[in-house]
């Protein structure tokens with residue numbers, strides 16, 4: 794398998810979780826940061842005109858949850874029973890809903906406050922926030 798490539802903007806946003814999952818799965822990946830200034834010209838080359846985009850062996854994929862689920866499986870985090878998988882989906886949907894209702898309404902500010910660090914690892918603030926949310930989900 795060629796080195797997979799993840800393309801996203803220079804912030805945590807929808808692409809940050811995929812980076813965490815790549816690390817948890819111990820998969821080396823090309824972390825391609827799309828500069829805001831280049832996006833206007835690149836948008837129409839991306840499926841559905843949005844990011845994140847994942848490229849694997851010449852195939853191009855989009856949709857955050859699909860990408861995250863694929864990577865979570867690689868990391869062994871999708872659960873082993875139907876109930877565990879249900880919990881994973883529930884958490885994933887809750888996280889997405891939270892992001893859409895809060896962070897994305899303040900997208901420009903969030904991008905400034907939670908940039909990606911130089912090594913491509915998303916900053917801890919959002920991860921901690923995720924942990925707080927996960928603690929609210931019944932076990």
Ligand SMILES: N[C@@H](CCC(=O)N[C@@H](CS)C(=O)NCC(=O)O)C(=O)O
Nearest residue numbers: 806807842843844845855856857858
């Ligand atoms: N349903 C898609 C939405 C992708 C999306 O809207 N991404 C935003 C960034 S978080 C984007 O590309 N915005 C720039 C644009 O739409 O031109 C997903 O979940 O991946």
